Amino acid sequence: MPDQTITSVSREHRKFRPSAEFKAQANLGSEAAYKRLYAESVNSPEKFWDRQAKEQLVWRKPYKKVLKWKPPHAEWFLGGKLNVAENCLDRHLGTARENKAALIFEGEPGDVRTITYKQLHLHVCRLAHIFENMGITAGDRVAIYLPMIPEAVIAMLACARVGAVHTVIFGGFSAESIKDRINDCKAKLVITADGGWRRGKVIELKANVDKAVENTPTVQTVIVVKRCGNAVTMREGRDVWWKDAWDGAPNSHKAKAFDSEHPLFILYTSGSTGKPKGVLHTSAGYLLGAKLSAHYVFDLKETDRYFCSADIGWITGHSYVVYGMLSNGATVFIYEGAPNQPEPDRFWQMIDRHSLTILYTAPTAIRAFMRWGDNYVLRHRLDSLRLLGSVGEPINPEAWMWYHTLIGKKRCPIVDTWWQTETGSIMISPLPGVTATTPGSGTRPFFGVVPKVVDDKCVEVPRNSGGKLVITQPWPSMLRTLWGDDDRYQRQYFSEFPGRPEVYFTGDGARQDKDGYFWIVGRIDDVLNVSGHRIGTAEVESALVSHPSVAEAAAVGRPDELKGQSLCVFVTLKAGQIASEQLKEQLRNHVGKEIGSLAKPDTIRFAAGLPKTRSGKIMRRILKEIASGGEVKGDTTTLEDFSVVAALQAED
Ligand code: WT7
Numbered sequence: 001m002p003d004q005t006i007t008s009v010s011r012e013h014r015k016f017r018p019s020a021e022f023k024a025q026a027n028l029g030s031e032a033a034y035k036r037l038y039a040e041s042v043n044s045p046e047k048f049w050d051r052q053a054k055e056q057l058v059w060r061k062p063y064k065k066v067l068k069w070k071p072p073h074a075e076w077f078l079g080g081k082l083n084v085a086e087n088c089l090d091r092h093l094g095t096a097r098e099n100k101a102a103l104i105f106e107g108e109p110g111d112v113r114t115i116t117y118k119q120l121h122l123h124v125c126r127l128a129h130i131f132e133n134m135g136i137t138a139g140d141r142v143a144i145y146l147p148m149i150p151e152a153v154i155a156m157l158a159c160a161r162v163g164a165v166h167t168v169i170f171g172g173f174s175a176e177s178i179k180d181r182i183n184d185c186k187a188k189l190v191i192t193a194d195g196g197w198r199r200g201k202v203i204e205l206k207a208n209v210d211k212a213v214e215n216t217p218t219v220q221t222v223i224v225v226k227r228c229g230n231a232v233t234m235r236e237g238r239d240v241w242w243k244d245a246w247d248g249a250p251n252s253h254k255a256k257a258f259d260s261e262h263p264l265f266i267l268y269t270s271g272s273t274g275k276p277k278g279v280l281h282t283s284a285g286y287l288l289g290a291k292l293s294a295h296y297v298f299d300l301k302e303t304d305r306y307f308c309s310a311d312i313g314w315i316t317g318h319s320y321v322v323y324g325m326l327s328n329g330a331t332v333f334i335y336e337g338a339p340n341q342p343e344p345d346r347f348w349q350m351i352d353r354h355s356l357t358i359l360y361t362a363p364t365a366i367r368a369f370m371r372w373g374d375n376y377v378l379r380h381r382l383d384s385l386r387l388l389g390s391v392g393e394p395i396n397p398e399a400w401m402w403y404h405t406l407i408g409k410k411r412c413p414i415v416d417t418w419w420q421t422e423t424g425s426i427m428i429s430p431l432p433g434v435t436a437t438t439p440g441s442g443t444r445p446f447f448g449v450v451p452k453v454v455d456d457k458c459v460e461v462p463r464n465s466g467g468k469l470v471i472t473q474p475w476p477s478m479l480r481t482l483w484g485d486d487d488r489y490q491r492q493y494f495s496e497f498p499g500r501p502e503v504y505f506t507g508d509g510a511r512q513d514k515d516g517y518f519w520i521v522g523r524i525d526d527v528l529n530v531s532g533h534r535i536g537t538a539e540v541e542s543a544l545v546s547h548p549s550v551a552e553a554a555a556v557g558r559p560d561e562l563k564g565q566s567l568c569v570f571v572t573l574k575a576g577q578i579a580s581e582q583l584k585e586q587l588r589n590h591v592g593k594e595i596g597s598l599a600k601p602d603t604i605r606f607a608a609g610l611p612k613t614r615s616g617k618i619m620r621r622i623l624k625e626i627a628s629g630g631e632v633k634g635d636t637t638t639l640e641d642f643s644v645v646a647a648l649q650a651e652d
Pocket of ligand 1: 314315393419508520523
């Protein structure tokens with residue numbers, strides 16, 4: 001059996017400590033407190049989570065038991081009852097938060113709406129009545145296909161209020177994808193809009209829904225929000241305007257209580273076989289994980305104005321726009337459109353305009369800002385910011401330093417948060433008032449999380465070698481199953497190591513450094529095999545991105561008769577850089593210098609753009625196929641822009 005561990009070639013070691021000023025005001029400001037709480041959370045998890053559940057959540061009926069763990073199935077807070085929407089809204093009424101902004105919304109055309117907690121509660125109550133009048137009851141599935149507008153948040157919370165299970169479908173998905181998701185979960189109701197704004201154009205959402213519901217026998221009603229005023233066809237007896245349903249609905253709503261394990265939502269995430277997986281999250285444990293992590297990782301204060309650039313269609317939007325944030329009484333800023341509309345400085349403009357204090361975005365966005373040029377940033381003050389976050393992919397140290405310097409002005413801690421749709425909430429992240437950060441590392445586990453880096457036998461590998469990232473204890477916000485496919489749930493997440501049915505496999509490769517910090521080196525399926533070494537994609541890519549001409553890079557292996565596999569990299573250049581043979585040679589030498597000659601790419605290809613998922617992750621699977629000269633097979637419906645693939649193939 002060949003050694004399956006992963007060789008690490010990264011040499012990043014810079015350390016950034018939180019300032020005394022940040023520490024002094026932080027929700028958690030001492031290493032000793034982190035160590036004590038963490039130790040308790042993993043050594044006596046039931047005691048820890050019992051206390052948190054009592055402190056953090058509003059219960060209608062107390063639970064009898066904290067955890068029942070029969071791998072791969074966990075149940076948390078058994079016998080308890082609560083209402084998740086009440087935990088996000090009603091609990092703030094009659095307190096100082098009542099008239100505080102829950103949502104500040106800016107549309108792409110520049111329209112702004114502020115909605116207080118009291119107003120949001122009223123909206124949600126009305127929609128809950130509308131649902132009930134339509135015959136939506138606890139357990140029914142509701143599909144939400146909306147732009148990033150307040151109605152999306154209202155719709156999610158109204159579902160939670162009546163116990164309906166929402167499935168939010170990102171507005172960039174096609175009619176075909178909507179149809180598949182609706183049919184998989186048998187949704188009765190769809191909530192959509194006439195359209196949404198994207199780069200100055202209207203995305204015709206209702207038209208996509210019309211096409212989708214031609215083949216979804218379970219859908220009885222479609223509620224349509226008027227957003228753009230574009231022409232739509234309304235089918236008599238099925239389609240109703242949100243506003244028409246709205247008129248006359250009562251302003252208050254008595255919420256029923258539901259079991260801790262009542263399903264809250266299904267969120268589809270792309271599977272490697274093409275069929276999306278319906279990740280199921282339930283009520284109490286999910287909410288607790290989202291709420292506690294939001295409080296500590298984002299160091300939330302009453303005065304914060306927090307901006308998360310992720311769409312509500314992704315788990316980030318669920319946990320850190322809606323549930324984790326509103327349950328903490330935070331003010332959340334949401335933006336409908338593209339980051340470069342009308343100009344590439346839209347985010348920085350909005351941060352100054354609304355005095356936003358926290359920004360949570362993704363490495364793919366940060367690399368795009370770097371590519372567009374510093375001048376778009378430098379014309380704004382950004383002095384309201386106090387904390388920055390990153391999520392979605394490993395952040396290249398170069399991008400981290402840019403974020404730290406240009407956006408955070410060296411003043412704001414960066415929390416690089418590792419988690420997954422499946423984990424429900426942040427699992428590995430710095431705590432901003434405690435942890436010294438290192439560019440590219442998610443650092444240490446959050447409370448209750450026991451990550452390990454292991455070999456194929458599930459034995460921990462030595463520090464600084466890479467292996468598979470696993471989680472060895474259940475946690476409250478973990479997924480409960482895959483909707484309608486419990487076998488796949490078990491196979492996918494709990495079958496990696498024979499004899500260890502309690503170990504959750506993340507699918508990621510990682511290493512722990514000498515300080516115990518975690519580094520994600522890429523997906524296990526993408527690991528490169530060069531000259532007999534297994535190397536994670538992230539390290540090679542980060543070495544390329546640290547060259548001043550490079551904006552973005554993707555590394556893949558290509559079958560090679562002599563070497564077994566040769567290393568092929570795709571590189572996007574920064575604005576104004578010119579592709580040339582000399583530059584290729586420079587890049588090869590640069591990688592050699594940064595991480596050693598074993599990782600020098602055999603082939604370098606310049607690309608105008610890289611194929612990405614709609615959530616911004618590079619699709620290396622497609623690049624592998626292009627690199628080996630084959631046709632692009634498998635599911636491409638999650639691809640954001642097919643023309644990128646066509647361009648790469650044409651130039652081949
Ligand atoms: C995968 C999960 C979690 C919300 C958004 C993505 C990668 C995510 C990080 C990070 C390195 C990261 C992993 C993970 N990932 N965050 N901070 N550092 N990698 O959710 O679509 O379910 O993707 O994204 O590969 O497994 P998702």
